[in-house]
Amino acid sequence: MPLSVHHLLLLLSVVVATVSAHNITDILSSNPDYSQYNSYLTQTKLADDINSHQTITVLVLTNAAFSTVAAHHPLSVIKKLLSLHVLLDYFDPTKLHQISDGTTLSTTLFQTTGTAEGNVGSVNITDLKGGKVAFGSAATNSKLDSTYTKSVKQIPYNISVLEISAPIIAPGILTAPPPSSDLNLTALLENHGCKTFSSLIVTTGVIKTFQSTVDKGLTIFAPSDEAFKSKDVPxxxxxxxxxxxxxxxxxxxANYLPVGSLKTSHDSISTLATNGAGKFDLTVSVAGDSITLHTGVDSSRIANTVLDSTPLTIYTIDSVLLPTELFATSPSPAPAPESDVPSPAPASAPAPVADAPSPDIASPPAPIGKSPEDSPAEAPSHAADSTEKGAGVHVKGSAVITGSG
Structure with missing residues (x-):
């Protein structure tokens, strides 16, 4: 093979490796000393979050160093601790020793959760005399109790994995959040502009379904009050x-899906409404940091993260999600289904709808429950099908989350 071609292929392989998505679990799996750390990255879904970032540094701990804290705390606390060890910047060994003024603060994944106060979600990196680099919490009066040990892996300037000697402990990081049984879900939703959704899940008993599911993992997409005021909502x-x-x-x-997991989701996702009669699933698309949910009828952007505490995640969304099993999309123009019929009769085809109060094609799909007789003879009756599917859903009754203030 000519040398020039060989160099070209080598260059292409480097480019592909650089732009390809990294996989932190694959990187760590080659070293058994990081098996516990790696396992918890998967359990907490932080691996998905790490893999979804284009530029990131992961500070890893050996099993011996990590077990000193992991063995004594629940998964929710371990997730907070791990997220403090993921820097939203690229630091390789060379950059560590070239820090301006010897000290810098780096934001971590923990800061993005919205639960970190002040500088608790940042890490202090200090280049000490003698070639050592120390790490500690950026919070006031925190100690630099951890030092750089060695480099594990770098893909410039995509991901850097560095081993440190001890866990970085920020004030309050090891404090466990309130258990699910103490969480007032309705108050939480109301305080974040989702009073209508909160009221509906209480009056219909759906909150009981949420309560019986949360311990094994639950993600809620709560439409804002403004979303329910949209003219497109039936x-x-x-x-x-x-x-x-x-x-x-x-x-x-019925699964714990933080932002990172949603960003790396490529398949359709089943919801609590999924049953034998209907798929009731969602798909996800990502554009930068924006995440959009698609139903097949409409779509909605995730606006904010209300809560991310293993095993529960709550988001607010901009629009009410309308499943295809309940709401069929209206063809445009309306007579389109009859356009393939050779007879000139399509103009009179809508006659059976004359009794309907308002055949406005720009309005939301006809409400579920209209009889097939009220629909055009040649149009499929999605409404009748969806009524049968909706009727098969049952609400569970065990209580975990408090339903009222």
Missing amino acids: DLKKLTSAEVVSLLQYHAI
Whole structure:
């Protein structure tokens, strides 16, 4: 093979390796000394978050160093601790020894959770005399109790993995959050502008489904109050009770899915409304830091993270999610289904709808529950199908989350 071609292929392989998504679990799996640390990255879903970032530094600990804290704390605390060891910047050994003025502060994944006060979510990196580099919490009066040990892996300037000698402990980082049983879900939703959604899950009993699911993992997508005011939202009073329950359950997933997990999700995701009669699933698209949920009828952007505490995640979203099983998309123009018929009759085809009060094609799909007789003869009756599917949903009854203030 000519030398020039060989160099070209080598260059291409470097470019591909640089732009390809990194996988932190694969990087650490080659060294058994990091097996415990690696396992917890997977359990807490932080691995997904790390893999979703284009520029990041992971400070890893050996099993001996990590077990000193991991053995005495629940998963929710371990996740906070681990997230403090993930820097949202690129630091390789060379950069560590070239820190301006000898000290710098770096933001971590813990800072992005919204629960870190002041500088608690940042790490102090100080280049000490004698070639040592120390790490500690950026919070006031915190000690630099950890030092750089060795380099594990670098993909410039994508990901750097560095081993440090001891865990970085920030004030309050080892404090466990309130248990799920003490969480007032309705108050939390109301305080974040989701009073309508909160009221609906209480009056329909869907909150009990959430309560019975949370301990094994639960993600809630709560539409804001403004979302329910949109002209595209069907009149819920015209839905059956079973259909309203399915609609609300469609806004939750029986799995713990923090932002990183959503960003790396490529397959359709089942919801609490999923049953034998209907898929009731969602798909996710990502553009930078923006995450959008797609139903097949509409889409909604995730606006804010209300809570991310293993095993529960709550997001607010901009629009009410409308599943295809309950709401069929209206073809445009309306007579399109009859356009393939050779007869000139399409103009009279909508006659059976004449009794309907407002055949406005720009309005939301016809409410569930309209009989097939009210639909055009040649159009499929999605409403009738969805009524049967919605009726099969049942609400569980055990209580975990407090439902009222």
